[in-house]
Amino acid sequence: MAHTPCVLVVDDDQPTREMLLEALATHGFRALQAGDGAGMRRELEREAPDLVLLDIRLPGEDGLTLARFLRERYDVGIIMVTGSGDVIDRIVGLEIGADDYVAKPFDPRELLARVKSVLRRIQARPDAAAASAPQNARRVPFGRCTLDLDSHQLYDSDGSEVMVTHMEFDLLRVLHEHAGKALSRDAILTLTKNREWEPFDRSIDIRIARLRRKVEVDPDNPRAIRTVRGVGYMFVP
Template sequence: MNAHPRILVVDDDPSVRSMLREYLQGHGFDIAEAGNGAQMREEIGRQPPAAVLLDIRLPGEDGLVLARYLREHHDVAVIMVTASGDVVDRIVGLELGADDYIAKPFDLRELLARLRSVLRRHQGPAPQAGASAPTSTRKPFGRCEVDLDARRMFDAGGAEVALTAMEYELLAAFLANPNRVLTRDQLLLKTRNREWEPFDRSIDIRIGRLRRKIEPEPDGDPRCIRTVRNAGYMFVPLK
């Protein structure tokens, strides 16, 4: 992780931006601010951030529209900031590829922990000084191949398939545990360092996104990532 990662706070409330700027700067981050979508694009054009804290309730283009734009155009971690009761918005945000979400009013310590966790997942481990470049290691995963060294995935034709940080961590967890049932709690601990909560659908949503990318028949019954009723999910390598 960079010594001073740049974080872009997108919120139309100046008091919220000021609070986050003061708190996150005190923990070693460089902070940029935007009050709407146009300002967000301007800031990203000036200097791409490592992560975006993106409020859903914005004037003009809302956070969901901007989340889609970020995922399609920029390799940046995205944390959605939602109202406490906006479960549907959280689900849609995750479907659009957000790396995590946090609900207002939030504890600043929890926000900091989630931000650091997302950055670790998104950027991957730093190379050791003096170490030689690792040999690319690709492993089959459904109809795709995963390059574990580069944290990238490719389809059968060699084209890269976009992955969010959490999707990659799910792939890595499944590849490390073939033919073994992993509970939602285990998957959350492996990918977000927290325990599963009742009605937390983030793992199910990410599994659905992965299936559309890697299953031989995306519209058919899952063959690669199988649901084990009342237990969790299991990765079954294709023969």
């Protein structure tokens, strides 16, 4: 039986939650809900969702704190919901490891497009058994790390896994596939198949900076992911 994606909506505004639950159910998703961080944790204990739709402005623990908690403990997609003018929150959310964001007020169709985009990246990952089979492994060096193209994982030089988001993996894969070629930000978005997502100016730069902290020996003097002035970025094996 095909897996029905599960989305956990975390928002303290009940009408917003109900609107999102109805929209998600109409488009074939299973939807859970929580009004704050404590409610989110209770839902996570019952079932691990595929994606969490997380409002930043929450009572008690804010959405950024909860996003950090999720990224450290769960392999889930994270979409942050921000105010229309909260650019700093969006930047911090991406630095923490959120996969995407949507600004309030939003069109439900836009939100659903972003949900589907993140879930496609998650669902494209092979199952654990296939990913762990040594004969199928395709591991390539990437800076001081090793990138496993089959299991969608990144490993440190000591063999320990380095956590990356789905978007971060897509960026590493695209840079590897075009090694030695300078790619513009626009080309990177096209190659990672995120054309329905209209990012703000610094989104790619933020993710590149985050990846450099993971794969570079000296992130302040990057040798693997180079900046090409006036163009974009280039992977140098």
